[in-house]
Amino acid sequence: MRAIAVHRDAVIIVDGNRIVHVGPERDARVRVTEDFDARGATAIPGFVDSHTHLPWDGTRESEFNRRLQGESYEQIAASGGGIAATVRATRAAGEDRLVENVLERTRRMALHGTTTAEAKSGYGLNVEDELKQLRAIRRASERAPVRLVSTCLAAHEFPPEHRDASYVDEVVERILPAVAREKLARFCDAFVERNVFTRAEGERVLRAGAALGMIPRLHADEFSDTDGATLASDLSAASADHLMCVSPRGIAALARSNTVANLLPATSFFLMSSHYAPARALIDAGAIVSLSTDCNPGSSMTESMSTVLQLATLQMKMTVEESLTAATLNGTCSLGLAGETGSIEAGKLADIVLVDAPNYLHLVYHFGVNLVRDVMRDGRWVVRDQRPV
Secondary structure, eight states: OOOOOOOSSOEEEEETTEEEEEEOGGGOOSOOOOOOOOTTOEEEEOEEEOOBOOSOOOOOHHHHHHHHTTOOHHHHHHTTOTHHHHHHHHHHSOHHHHHHHHHHHHHHHHHTTEEEEEEEOOSOOSHHHHHHHHHHHHHHHTTOSSEEEEEEEEETSOOTTOOSTHHHHHIIIIIHHHHHHTTOOSEEEEBBOTTSBOHHHHHHHHHHHHHTTOEEOEEESSSSOOSHHHHHHHTTOSEEEEOTTOOHHHHHHHHTSSOEEEEOHHHHHHTTOSOOOOHHHHHHHTOOEEEOOOBBTTTBOOOOHHHHHHHHHHHSOOOHHHHHHHTTHHHHHHHTOTTTSSSOOTTSBOOEEEESSSSTTHHHHSTTSOOEEEEEETTEEEEETTEEO
């Protein structure tokens, strides 16, 4: 993760939507018909935000203020807030409104350098509203500046109308088959956590999704050690996400597997927790580590991957090089896109960010500002001079 190739005084040549040359201009064997002067910027791969909850309605700033006054995330959820509050707002919103919400958030993501993002449902918690969220993601992806990959997170929380195990039956027998029929999701996710879904319930959901062609992902060991990391490893899940409370056994399981440990430091920061995922232990054990925003209205209200890099480096003791790799190439590993994007090299899609800085270290060194100047996705500019195209 520290082995970053740095090209100085180099050119990147793009043909159509693919990179065809990276390196000294004298070595290029491609005729160039149009030249773009990067004006001393540093080119990095587009950020890959592999854990977001984009298609929601409503905001929860009042809950944020309650947390500032001492209430915990779990206390707020127990009083009817938390995920349940967003479920009410999202169920009340029409599909068109959710489409516009996703587009607004992806535009902001692009301004901060993201070119690929995963997007989850999970604020519907019934057949109709889970499908509505996933359809909104699919429709928004046709116009969004960010490439979107969909995940069904019907097992995000129990719905208010029946907070019991019968909802797991509904997810397995009705929601997931309906999602599969419309081919609305590449992945299936579950929130295995104290007071939410048990390990056995999460496993049942993910195995049902896999039987329908959806690759497992897992919210694992966020607030307590539920042995979620080992479950993700046992299921060959694409990712185990959060991991603030992962055990040594879970770290070892991830290190032995190809399941990506997807860390979300902005969530710890936003929840005012001093407890971050053990990034150093995971990396040193040999786990594949990625970084994401967890963009959502309750526990991480941000679209900025640059902020995530800063938190990963300053709070989780990752190096800048490790953080950059985690925010780009390793994120594509969990999305099944590592052969297409996540690095600047010949043959890959032209997903390129120009940072207004002399080198990549400024991504962390110069904190609190957005250094992203220009963003190209699929060989097309989507941001120029910090403005959407």
